[in-house]
Amino acid sequence: MEVAKIIDHTNLRANATVDDIKKTCQEAKTYGFRGVCINPKWAKLVKEELKDTRIKVVVVIDWPCGASSTESRVCQAEVAKKEGADEIDPVLNIGDFRSGEYKKVLEDLKALAAVLPTKLIIETGYLTDEEIKKAASLVKEAGCYCAKTSTGMEPKVDLETKCRHIGLISQAVGSNFPIKAAGGIRTSADVLKVLEAGAGIIGTSSGVEIVTGKEPKKENEY
DSSP, rough: OOGGGGEEEEETTTTTOEEEEHHHHHHHHHTOOOOOEEEEHHHHHHHHHHSSSSSSEEEESSSOOOOOOOHHHHHHHHHHHHOOOEEEEEEEEHHHHHHOOOHHHHHHHHHHTTTTBBBEEEHHHHOOOHHHHHHHHHHHHHTEEEEEEEOOOSSSHHHHHHHHHHHHHHHHOOOOOOEEESSSSHHHHHHHHHHHHTOEEEEEHHHHHHHHHHOOOOTTOO
């Protein structure tokens, strides 16, 4: 497998400049990454930078907390679509989910999945094993096409725990449902572990270091 083709090359830093985002796009073109994952404000720029390529424009929605109303989240998704996004990575409304508001969560996810292909961020570090499986089942039921482990923000999850969480997601959604592993994946060895656990897409800001074998940047988390 050519690892670059499954990496969503990520730049979600709050202090990213226009030049930083253009550099991220250039790296994606140089190494042939699957996608470029960015905050909503950059969608139009990234679409322009990636024109005439097959690299996907991936926009996070309601990141990193997932605590906005469905109306707000859908509005973000619709604007992202208008500005060139190919996919969205929204964050699960964890408060509603942990309050047992499963119907509300399901309707929220259905509304998002109706806008664009959706990789739903479960943020597994906040959840019990049973909650992870329940969240993953809602992701599939809602029509999202992929379950994603985390934002890479708090709470931090070590790689072994992340791999176990991937296994729990896979139990809930089945072996043919895509899983995106994200958060703290910095080396080719990390990639191999999450792939063996069942992931098929990698979200990381260390894509260049992974494909070139360079020393990973310690600050890269997402």
